[in-house]
Amino acid sequence: MSDGTLGYDVFVSDPFPQTIPGLLPNGEPRLFAPLSTTLIHGRDDAVLVDPPLLTDQAKAVGDWVEAHGKRLTHIFITHGHGDHWFTADLLAKRFGAQVVASADTITQMHGSAAGRGAVWDKAWPGQIPPSPVTAVTVPGNRFTLEGRDLVIVEVGHSDGDDTTVLHVPDLDLVVAGDVIYNGVHQYLGQSMGGGRDAWRQAIETVKALNPRWIVTGHKDKTLDDDAARLLTETREYLDAADELLQKHDTALSFFNAMLERFPNRHLGALTLWSSSQALYNSRKHPEDARRHMLEGWVSVYQP
Numbered sequence: 001m002s003d004g005t006l007g008y009d010v011f012v013s014d015p016f017p018q019t020i021p022g023l024l025p026n027g028e029p030r031l032f033a034p035l036s037t038t039l040i041h042g043r044d045d046a047v048l049v050d051p052p053l054l055t056d057q058a059k060a061v062g063d064w065v066e067a068h069g070k071r072l073t074h075i076f077i078t079h080g081h082g083d084h085w086f087t088a089d090l091l092a093k094r095f096g097a098q099v100v101a102s103a104d105t106i107t108q109m110h111g112s113a114a115g116r117g118a119v120w121d122k123a124w125p126g127q128i129p130p131s132p133v134t135a136v137t138v139p140g141n142r143f144t145l146e147g148r149d150l151v152i153v154e155v156g157h158s159d160g161d162d163t164t165v166l167h168v169p170d171l172d173l174v175v176a177g178d179v180i181y182n183g184v185h186q187y188l189g190q191s192m193g194g195g196r197d198a199w200r201q202a203i204e205t206v207k208a209l210n211p212r213w214i215v216t217g218h219k220d221k222t223l224d225d226d227a228a229r230l231l232t233e234t235r236e237y238l239d240a241a242d243e244l245l246q247k248h249d250t251a252l253s254f255f256n257a258m259l260e261r262f263p264n265r266h267l268g269a270l271t272l273w274s275s276s277q278a279l280y281n282s283r284k285h286p287e288d289a290r291r292h293m294l295e296g297w298v299s300v301y302q303p
């Protein structure tokens, strides 16, 4: 137990290209959204949340962690999407840390690991390290950093299934994974069939924790972590998607309308294009949402 106080720092892996060339319909390059990795630190120890996707990114994150000069005890994973954990084992081995997640997230991680060849490795062949699922649960979804509580809060569906956030009461902080977004287009490719209503409920669950700060899994690094703004903006994005999905008949016109509605979200257009295709394909075949989600991604990887 330390008598020092906790702090946190965020490393943002900048938007990064796929190996497959080509432009988005609006003429932008196909850049994946920035990835946030959070270090919560005490006097001697630290906990890392959501390691990045690529081997090179994990090297940079690892060097940044090392520069803090703390002992890394845990690596926490907020949800199963590979862009938030495929390098977890690499970093866990480098620092001798234990990977931690909720039971349902661990199930989702197994699904992502099994499916990575169809999606992630197509876009970044040879650039993602082996991703064995080594995560374990913690009793009562709680663990500690120098005696201070870190609480895993299960919020259900948000941009994927069975998602969680990490609440750090000492810091008035929620590390939110993809439940909350910050200046980046939100992933809607799994939001068909009531997913956006579930996501709004997840936002309310985070709001009830009354945080002052929220670190989002995808953030524009020029923006602050103000919780009130982010809760409002994340909800507004879902409301706008509901409205514009009613008004537009094609993925392309929905994509363009969302870009026009959110001119200040400069990042994540690739995510929006993938989402748009998944949502409109699923209108034709609503029974197979998972396939459309995958096709939404695979289609953005075609030149």
Ligand SMILES: [Zn+2]
Residues within 6 Å of the ligand: 081, 083, 084, 178, 217, 218
């Ligand atoms: Zn994500």
